[in-house]
Amino acid sequence: MKFIIAIIKPFKLDEVxxxxxxxxxxxxxxxxxxxxxxxxxxxxxxxxxxxxxxxLPKVKxxxxxxxxxxxxxxxxxQQTATTQSIGDGKIxxxxxxxxxxxxxxxxDETAL
Amino acid sequence: xxxxxACGAGAIIASGFAATAAFAQEAVEVVTEVATPVxxxxxxxxxxxxxxxxxxxxxxxTVLVLLMIIPGLALFYGxxxxxxxxxxxxxxxxxxxALAMLVWVMWGYGLAFGPEGNEFISWGxxxxxxxxxxxxxxxxxxxxxxxxxxxxxxxxxxxxxxxxVLGSVVERMKFSAxxxxxxxxxxxxxxxxxxxxxxxxxxxFAMGALDFAGGTxxxxxxxxxxxxxxxxxxxxxxxxxxxMPPHSLTMTMIGTGLLWVGWFGFNAGSALExxxxxxxxxxxxxxxxxxxxxFWMVTEKLMGHKGSALGFCSGxxxxxxxxxxxxxxxxxxxxxxxxxxxxxxxxxxxxxxKPMLGYDDSLDAFGIHGVGGIVGALGTAIVFAPSxxxxxxxxxxxxxxxxxxxxxxxxxxxxAAVGTAIAMYIAKALTGLRVSPQVEQEGLDIGEHGExxxxx
Numbered sequence: 408m409k410f411i412i413a414i415i416k417p418f419k420l421d422e423v424x425x426x427x428x429x430x431x432x433x434x435x436x437x438x439x440x441x442x443x444x445x446x447x448x449x450x451x452x453x454x455x456x457x458x459x460x461x462x463l464p465k466v467k468x469x470x471x472x473x474x475x476x477x478x479x480x481x482x483x484x485q486q487t488a489t490t491q492s493i494g495d496g497k498i499x500x501x502x503x504x505x506x507x508x509x510x511x512x513x514x515d516e517t518a519l
Numbered sequence: 520x521x522x523x524x525a526c527g528a529g530a531i532i533a534s535g536f537a538a539t540a541a542f543a544q545e546a547v548e549v550v551t552e553v554a555t556p557v558x559x560x561x562x563x564x565x566x567x568x569x570x571x572x573x574x575x576x577x578x579x580x581t582v583l584v585l586l587m588i589i590p591g592l593a594l595f596y597g598x599x600x601x602x603x604x605x606x607x608x609x610x611x612x613x614x615x616x617a618l619a620m621l622v623w624v625m626w627g628y629g630l631a632f633g634p635e636g637n638e639f640i641s642w643g644x645x646x647x648x649x650x651x652x653x654x655x656x657x658x659x660x661x662x663x664x665x666x667x668x669x670x671x672x673x674x675x676x677x678x679x680x681x682x683x684v685l686g687s688v689v690e691r692m693k694f695s696a697x698x699x700x701x702x703x704x705x706x707x708x709x710x711x712x713x714x715x716x717x718x719x720x721x722x723x724f725a726m727g728a729l730d731f732a733g734g735t736x737x738x739x740x741x742x743x744x745x746x747x748x749x750x751x752x753x754x755x756x757x758x759x760x761x762x763m764p765p766h767s768l769t770m771t772m773i774g775t776g777l778l779w780v781g782w783f784g785f786n787a788g789s790a791l792e793x794x795x796x797x798x799x800x801x802x803x804x805x806x807x808x809x810x811x812x813x814f815w816m817v818t819e820k821l822m823g824h825k826g827s828a829l830g831f832c833s834g835x836x837x838x839x840x841x842x843x844x845x846x847x848x849x850x851x852x853x854x855x856x857x858x859x860x861x862x863x864x865x866x867x868x869x870x871x872x873k874p875m876l877g878y879d880d881s882l883d884a885f886g887i888h889g890v891g892g893i894v895g896a897l898g899t900a901i902v903f904a905p906s907x908x909x910x911x912x913x914x915x916x917x918x919x920x921x922x923x924x925x926x927x928x929x930x931x932x933x934x935a936a937v938g939t940a941i942a943m944y945i946a947k948a949l950t951g952l953r954v955s956p957q958v959e960q961e962g963l964d965i966g967e968h969g970e971x972x973x974x975x
Contacts (some may be wrong), residue, residue, distance in 0.1 A: 451764060452824055452825075452827065453764050453765055453827075453829055454829055454830075454833060454869050454870060454883060455869055455870025455871065455873070455874060456759070456763075456764075456874070458762040458764055460762070
């Protein structure tokens with residue numbers, strides 16, 4: 408099993424979610440995060456006090472998938488979430504040791 | 520706030536009693552005596568009964584000023600601080616105002632407007648002794664309003680001035696210190712200045728200083744006091760390198776709107792009647808403010824930045840502050856110029872001078888109330904002139920009035936500065952003044968009040 412973490416631009420969330428649903432991805436965890444990479448922040452000014460805000464709002468997706476589904480998911484996310492500009496985000500894939508469905512106690516592939 | 524000396528003694532102390540007595544005696548013919556008829560005598564006490572319209576307006580004005588404090592100022596200041604200090608800021612304002620109200624009826628009213636007094640202070644009527652529901656207070660004409668209404672109206676002024684001072688000390692001052700400070704500061708700074716500017720015997724009133732609704736008494740006073748308090752308290756940890764942006768400009772904008780609406784009670788209510796003077800104050804409070812709001816944004820743009828929401832709010836307040844001494848002392852177009860000029864001057868002070876000098880007047884209490892108040896107080900001498908549409912007489916001399924205004928402004932600054940220093944050091948001795956670094960880091964909401972503003 409693989410655990411995919413994807414950081415994307417917030418307005419791309421719905422598109423990505425729909426595309427993954429079409430692939431058969433049953434669920435995911437979505438969180439609002441802040442971060443930066445090569446995309447620098449902007450300057451905010453409050454009554455003459457200037458702040459360089461380096462943290463930009465992003466959305467983080469966390470998805471557990473089978474090994475077979477993983478390449479398709481990564482490719483789908485990349486193709487749906489890209490805008491060809493700096494700040495589009497990144498996708499990380501980790502090895503997933505085990506998964507348990509809390510309701511029933513099922514484990515691993517049956518729990519995905 | 521001028522009380523006619525002639526009406527003062529009689530109208531305030533006496534309960535309303537019937538005004539007219541006419542005596543006529545019939546001539547009685549007696550054989551040996553000629554009765555001399557007594558001349559009919561008519562005694563009329565000038566308007567001993569309050570006009571219900573004026574009373575109603577002044578009651579409304581009082582409530583409007585209360586609206587300016589809670590939630591107007593509470594949200595305006597609260598939104599500008601960090602979220603971890605939101606409740607502390609709002610509670611300090613509310614509690615300071617509440618304390619001011621109690622102090623006002625105990626000794627404040629007496630010290631400011633008592634029946635006995637000299638150029639600097641008055642006394643009498645402590646704990647409102649002798650005041651009943653039938654007591655009256657003089658206005659600027661022959662009319663009277665209920666004395667309780669006048670007391671209440673002035674009470675809200677004392678309360679809001681105390682709350683305004685807190686704008687420079689947010690996010691690091693202990694709640695207990697705030698309460699001690701307000702108690703002392705009102706007694707040695709606000710009540711004397713209110714007396715000197717607004718009571719008939721007061722030194723600046725007698726000199727003819729123009730301050731319709733509190734340019735000196737409220738804004739310069741609060742602004743300078745805030746500046747001195749900020750110096751004594753010290754900067755917030757991390758200022759100015761750590762970003763401390765406002766946590767909710769939405770709240771600040773709501774507060775701004777409430778302040779603007781409430782200010783009509785502040786300015787137009789200072790006419791003490793629902794008359795032409797109040798009407799003039801009303802229109803000035805609209806147009807000066809509008810000019811202030813727009814000109815701050817224009818200045819931002821001309822300085823190469825974007826016209827901002829906070830800029831609009833700040834300009835609105837700057838305009839309101841500047842028109843406060845001029846509300847009934849200016850024509851509408853003089854008021855527009857005053858609002859615009861104050862806005863531009865305050866912008867430069869807040870955006871350029873303050874960072875240069877490096878002190879932490881956190882919410883620009885001095886930058887807007889102090890500086891705006893000075894612009895307004897001095898500007899009033901100019902816009903009062905009939906040639907500029909002001910209500911001055913034909914023999915009005917701008918120069919002489921300007922000298923009077925300058926004197927009043929400088930004296931206010933001195934009294935406010937010295938009194939604030941004393942009040943701060945007393946607060947420091949009794950409470951320690953500043954929260955611990957851990958509380959300052961974690962936030963005053965949790966550290967001073969055991970609460971969080973936002974449980975999300």
